[in-house]
Amino acid sequence: MAVRSLFQACLLAPLISVAAANPIKGKIGSFAETQKLADPSYGPVPGQDPLFSTYYGKDAPFPGYLRDVVLPTKKGPPGTDDVVWQNLLSAEWIIFDFYQKAVESFNASSFVAAGYPNTTYQRIQEIRNNEAGHLRLFQNMISATSVKPGACEHQFPFYDATSFLALVTVLEVSSMAFLTGLVQDAKMSSSQAAMLAIAETETRHETWSLLEIWKTNPFAGPSDTVFPYANQILDTTNGFIVPGSCPKLNPVYPSPRQGLPALSAGKDTKSLLPGATISLNFTDPTNQPSFMPDCQYYAVFFHGIANISVPINTTAWPEHEIHVTIPKQFETKGVIAAVVADTPGAPTKETVVAGPGIILEQPAALAVALL
Numbered sequence: 186m187a188v189r190s191l192f193q194a195c196l197l198a199p200l201i202s203v204a205a206a207n208p209i210k211g212k213i214g215s216f217a218e219t220q221k222l223a224d225p226s227y228g229p230v231p232g233q234d235p236l237f238s239t240y241y242g243k244d245a246p247f248p249g250y251l252r253d254v255v256l257p258t259k260k261g262p263p264g265t266d267d268v269v270w271q272n273l274l275s276a277e278w279i280i281f282d283f284y285q286k287a288v289e290s291f292n293a294s295s296f297v298a299a300g301y302p303n304t305t306y307q308r309i310q311e312i313r314n315n316e317a318g319h320l321r322l323f324q325n326m327i328s329a330t331s332v333k334p335g336a337c338e339h340q341f342p343f344y345d346a347t348s349f350l351a352l353v354t355v356l357e358v359s360s361m362a363f364l365t366g367l368v369q370d371a372k373m374s375s376s377q378a379a380m381l382a383i384a385e386t387e388t389r390h391e392t393w394s395l396l397e398i399w400k401t402n403p404f405a406g407p408s409d410t411v412f413p414y415a416n417q418i419l420d421t422t423n424g425f426i427v428p429g430s431c432p433k434l435n436p437v438y439p440s441p442r443q444g445l446p447a448l449s450a451g452k453d454t455k456s457l458l459p460g461a462t463i464s465l466n467f468t469d470p471t472n473q474p475s476f477m478p479d480c481q482y483y484a485v486f487f488h489g490i491a492n493i494s495v496p497i498n499t500t501a502w503p504e505h506e507i508h509v510t511i512p513k514q515f516e517t518k519g520v521i522a523a524v525v526a527d528t529p530g531a532p533t534k535e536t537v538v539a540g541p542g543i544i545l546e547q548p549a550a551l552a553v554a555l556l
Contacts, residue, residue, distance in 0.1 A: 219253040222333065225325040231318035241310050245285050246317045248324070252278075254434045255324065255333035264328030266376040268440055269367060271334055272419060273380075274323040275438040276363075278336040279422050280356060281320055284313035286341060287349050299346040302397055309353075312390050319383060326379065334438070338430035350398050351551060357391040358520050359418060359543050360384075366415030401548045405519030408489040412522040414534045417445060417541050446472045446539040448525065451506065457544050457552050460513035464506040465497075465525070467539065474525065474539045476502060482538070484509040485531040487522040494529040517546050 221227045228247050229236045240246050288310055296305035324333045343349040364384040371377045388409075395403040412418065416439040423438070431438075450457070451464035465484075467473050476482060476499040483494040493512040515521060524531050524540035531537050545552035 213253075214251040216253045219251040219255060219335070222248055222251060222255045222321075222324055223258045223329065228321070231321050237314045237318035237321075238311060240314050241307065243289055246314060248321050249281055249285060249317050252336035254335040254432045256434070257330050257332060259329040261330040263331045266371050266373050267327050267331040268436075269370045269376065270323055270326040271331065271436050272416065272439040273367060274320070274327065275334045275435065276419050276422060277316065277319050277323055278334070279339055279425050280360070281313070281316040282336065282339045283341055283352070283356065283425075284309060284316055286339075287343075288313050291346060291349070296346045296350075301346065301350070305346075305350075305397070308393055308397070312393075315386060315390070319386075322379070322383075326376065332434055332436060334435045335432040337432070337435070338427040339425045340427055341425060350394070351555065354391070354394050354399065354548075354551060355543075355545070355555070357387055357394060358545060360387045361391065362410055362412045362520055362522050362543055363415045363418035365409065365411040366413050366418070369413055370415060395547060399548045399551065403547070405547065406489065406516050410488055410520050410522055411490050412487050412541065414531075414537065414541070415439075416441065417443060417524070417534065417537065418522075418543075420444065421447065421541075443534065443537075444472065445537060446474045448523075448540050448542050454553060457511065457549055458517055458546070459511050459515040459521075462508055462510045464508050466506070467503075473503075476500075476538075477527075480527055483526050483529055483531075485524050485526045485529070486512050486515070486544075488512075488515045488519070492530055494526075494531075497525070511544065517549070519546055520544060521546065 231237050236246055244250070288306075291306060291309075293303065293306040297303050327333050341352065343352050361384060364380055364387065368377050368380045368384075371380060392403040395401045419439040420442055446467050447469050449466040449468045451466050454463050455461070457463070478500065482497050482499050484497050485492055485494045493514065495509050495512065497507050497509050499507055511521065521544035523542045523544060524537045526536045527538055528536040
């Protein structure tokens with residue numbers, strides 16, 4: 186999807202009305218049992234218990250059914266990276282619920298009948314298990330002086346095996362993009378190392394999807410894309426959250442939250458490959474950008490460890506569309522992250538005025554299909 190988060194693309198694509206989708210609620214454990222999660226030694230341990238790899242039941246695995254906030258057990262200042270881990274835990278609840286909803290909604294024959302390998306449902310269960318392990322890992326990374334966020338209710342725009350698998354690719358590739366920024370937010374080397382380990386697992390999930398589902402070369406070139414502002418990508422996932430459903434004691438997600446306008450490619454987009462010219466569309470009528478008449482704006486495209494800025498003409502907007510050409514210098518590999526900024530290179534998050542978006546290059550046809 187061009188110049189808009191693919192999360193938003195799927196939410197607005199005609200896969201299914203979000204309002205009509207069934208929310209994830211899970212089999213909720215008691216508040217008292219949930220508070221036991223404050224003890225890092227409570228329950229199965231990720232990396233030591235096969236639950237997080239080879240459990241094949243439909244019910245939510247530990248700790249996915251313990252959905253309340255975990256209250257602090259000590260007084261004192263928050264840990265150095267607590268806010269970063271709180272953001273990541275809130276995001277992980279969304280991802281876990283996404284896979285758990287699929288496990289509950291489908292079975293092995295659902296995917297076989299749609300033409301996918303007979304191992305697809307099993308792989309989805311295994312990814313669900315990995316995501317449950319992430320929940321527990323992230324809970325344990327938050328210090329005893331801070332709240333561990335609980336689960337909201339979530340809704341997802343898929344209605345069959347194919348629309349679900351399309352969203353799998355969107356979510357997994359976007360996870361890789363935001364984790365490169367989240368590592369930069371963390372201060373402790375132990376936090377950075379843990380996030381790198383999680384990013385490697387997400388990459389394996391995406392590699393499976395590209396190889397088995399889309400029959401696409403999974404190699405993304407010499408470097409995956411580095412995008413520095415993780416919270417901007419996380420903010421787009423708020424569209425999956427049922428309004429008013431989050432635990433009252435949950436911190437703001439993500440924190441800090443900019444609430445930038447969402448971007449979309451125009452419906453007439455034919456290609457999202459480097460060198461293609463696309464139009465920009467700001468899709469939320471209640472959250473539109475404000476362009477100063479004497480300011481030059483840029484579409485900033487991040488690919489690999491570099492970025493390229495392309496001047497755009499905003500003077501006639503909204504009467505006339507804004508057009509931009511995706512830099513032809515980029516290799517047609519991996520993903521491209523894009524924002525609209527008031528400064529070349531978008532050197533700080535404050536210079537970003539709209540976005541971000543993830544331009545999926547593998548498989549590029551899927552991104553166009555989701556417009």
